[in-house]
Amino acid sequence: xxxxxxxxxxxxxxxxxxxxxxxxxVAVANMIPGIDADCGGACACATCHVYVxxxxxxxxxxKEDMEDSMLDFAENVQxxxxxxxxxxxxxxxxxxxxxxxxxx
Ligand code: FES
Numbered sequence: 826x827x828x829x830x831x832x833x834x835x836x837x838x839x840x841x842x843x844x845x846x847x848x849x850x851v852a853v854a855n856m857i858p859g860i861d862a863d864c865g866g867a868c869a870c871a872t873c874h875v876y877v878x879x880x881x882x883x884x885x886x887x888k889e890d891m892e893d894s895m896l897d898f899a900e901n902v903q904x905x906x907x908x909x910x911x912x913x914x915x916x917x918x919x920x921x922x923x924x925x926x927x928x929x
Contacts (some may be wrong), residue, residue, distance in 0.1 A: 826914045831922065835859060838870065842916050848909035870898075873929075875909045875926070876907075881921045884918060892907070
């Protein structure tokens with residue numbers, strides 16, 4: 826499954842990753858800047874906050890309460906904000922566009 830990361834400066838990086846991996850894990854494994862993921866994917870730090878491309882928003886699973894409340898701690902939250910450790914790749918998400926924020 827292809828993931829396209831765009832950083833706040835507009836630079837894009839395209840990576841291939843296995844289904845079932847989280848977008849956060851893919852970012853860390855590919856040294857994508859802008860994702861800290863301090864808690865290692867436990868939905869407890871909000872430093873894996875990203876913006877999801879509009880075309881993929883409707884394909885994601887709805888946020889769990891925990892993700893919603895953790896997002897309150899993220900900076901510059903928008904309608905398309907998600908925690909990348911809670912987005913698991915699947916065929917549906919092929920080509921998903923993820924924009925990383927300037928800071929976490
Ligand atoms: Fe900590 Fe996602 S890695 S909330």
